Amino acid sequence: MTKTILITGASSGLGAEMARQFGHLGHDLALCARRLDKLEELRTEILAKHPGRRVEIRQLDVTDDDQVFEVFRGFATDFGTIDRVVINAGLGKGAPLGTGRYDANRETAMTNFVAALAQSEAAMEIFRAQNAGHFVMISSMSAMRGMPKSMTTYAATKAGAAHLAEGLRTELHGKPIKVSVIYPGFIASEMNEKAEHKNPLQVSTVKGVKAIVHAIEKEKDSACVPPLPWAPMSVVMKHAPLPVLKRLI
Ligand SMILES: NC(=O)c1ccc[n+]([C@@H]2O[C@H](COP(=O)([O-])OP(=O)(O)OC[C@H]3O[C@@H](n4cnc5c(N)ncnc54)[C@H](OP(=O)(O)O)[C@@H]3O)[C@@H](O)[C@H]2O)c1
Numbered sequence: 001m002t003k004t005i006l007i008t009g010a011s012s013g014l015g016a017e018m019a020r021q022f023g024h025l026g027h028d029l030a031l032c033a034r035r036l037d038k039l040e041e042l043r044t045e046i047l048a049k050h051p052g053r054r055v056e057i058r059q060l061d062v063t064d065d066d067q068v069f070e071v072f073r074g075f076a077t078d079f080g081t082i083d084r085v086v087i088n089a090g091l092g093k094g095a096p097l098g099t100g101r102y103d104a105n106r107e108t109a110m111t112n113f114v115a116a117l118a119q120s121e122a123a124m125e126i127f128r129a130q131n132a133g134h135f136v137m138i139s140s141m142s143a144m145r146g147m148p149k150s151m152t153t154y155a156a157t158k159a160g161a162a163h164l165a166e167g168l169r170t171e172l173h174g175k176p177i178k179v180s181v182i183y184p185g186f187i188a189s190e191m192n193e194k195a196e197h198k199n200p201l202q203v204s205t206v207k208g209v210k211a212i213v214h215a216i217e218k219e220k221d222s223a224c225v226p227p228l229p230w231a232p233m234s235v236v237m238k239h240a241p242l243p244v245l246k247r248l249i
Contacts, residue, residue: 009089013189112157
């Protein structure tokens, strides 16, 4: 059945590839990000392959609270119903705490957590009015445990975002609104293009997003993706003694 799926941070990486793969599965798309030119290119690409699909785009900076509500409400008006919202917009900036880069850590916290809260509010406003919907939070494997150095703030924001979604799931248990939390491992995207060393566990964008889309389509409560090695690794990351963990990360 065709669904209407709203994706934030759809201009590159996982968000853009989710849009391609959901379009391929026959879903309509409400796509937003700051870079409108990238969204326009993506819409053209998807419609060329799937002329029957509906793809709407809007410019959105998720750190602008008012704009988040305006854009989500605008898409809801355009389509009538939003079946699924994927909160995906995110930033990988960061530096060890106390090293003079509060600006970078703050920007990551505002984008990945405070803006995820605004997007959650705006999504839930729509879902409560519909008494239906699928709420999807893109967290990260780094949420499994406190992470050192430049990852500290990023990991904390991703744990916070996951908890927002889990809180909603507890509240909505047994109701028609479903909640999924996705914990991606290393997947190629603009975010980790900038990393000095490519992680040997990194998979291609297409492969990683296939695993994400599969978990979302199944409306899984939570999913570490790709499942191998990340599902077993999540147990190790949560429970390994610190000296073992430090060698792994
Ligand atoms: N790739 C991985 O290995 C990995 C692993 C775990 C979790 N994740 C999560 O996956 C999500 C997508 O990241 P990615 O890897 O695909 O990185 P990416 O290619 O850098 O994509 C990030 C997306 O977020 C958008 N974005 C960033 N700041 C924004 C803002 N203020 N307002 C609106 N949109 C904003 C960007 O669009 P504009 O610049 O056009 O606004 C872009 O579309 C993030 O939440 C990230 O934390 C990724």
